[in-house]
């Protein structure tokens with residue numbers, strides 16, 4: 001296997017006249033935690049969709065875990081864990097049953113108890129997911145992504161709906177998985193967490209990768225103070241990439 005777990009080359013997705021992802025060249029290394037940031041509608045979920053083969057590219061090339069997500073869909077999905085932006089849980093079934101299905105599908109040796117303990121859901125193991133809160137659903141979906149020790153974890157907005165304990169749990173899991181040897185690629189709007197977790201970040205704006213590097217590198221690059229937060233860096237870089245006459249409208253959104 002090459003060193004990269006994700007490689008895109010000129011990756012593009014158009015929906016009619018909307019260019020959701022525009023000529024994206026991205027490389028994520030096998031040992032890194034990569035944060036994929038961008039304003040609403042920037043193209044993050046569409047990019048993740050193309051990595052997973054949920055969305056077919058209009059142009060360009062994509063490799064995931066040294067495979068083609070379209071041609072090698074089973075092999076690629078066998079080795080990765082995905083927390084999609086929209087997932088379906090099955091009402092009438094428990095958390096344990098959800099985990100058992102994933103473990104069975106992946107022919108893994110995990111136990112539902114251990115996976116649910118990692119995400120802090122042990123007490124709800126035999127509870128019908130129809131009664132779950134949003135945060136509980138998110139924790140279960142994350143536990144499902146962790147099954148079978150994936151080589152790559154792809155997490156779309158993993159902090160959504162989580163309380164501060166949950167946010168910390170996600171951070172710890174990301175570090176644990178990376179220490180185990182997995183690469184982690186995640187999108188997020190929770191910018192305060194990004195600096196705590198990521199080795200590198202990329203900022204997507206209107207489908208284009210407008211900046212990439214460590215948070216310190218982006219701080220140097222952006223027109224901000226030396227102690228600027230990730231939020232200030234993000235606003236500066238995305239503002240810079242927005243035509244002047246559109247800045248106020250975009251900032252108001």
Ligand SMILES: Nc1ncnc2c1ncn2[C@@H]1O[C@H](COP(=O)(O)OP(=O)(O)OP(=O)(O)O)[C@@H](O)[C@H]1O
Pocket residue numbers: 015018019020038039040041042043044045046047
């Ligand atoms: N199925 C679709 N049909 C038409 N347009 C789409 C479709 N999916 C996404 N888009 C458009 O593509 C662009 C990128 O959307 P995408 O959901 O990838 O952004 P995002 O960065 O994930 O946004 P958010 O942070 O709000 O989740 C948006 O303009 C969106 O309206």
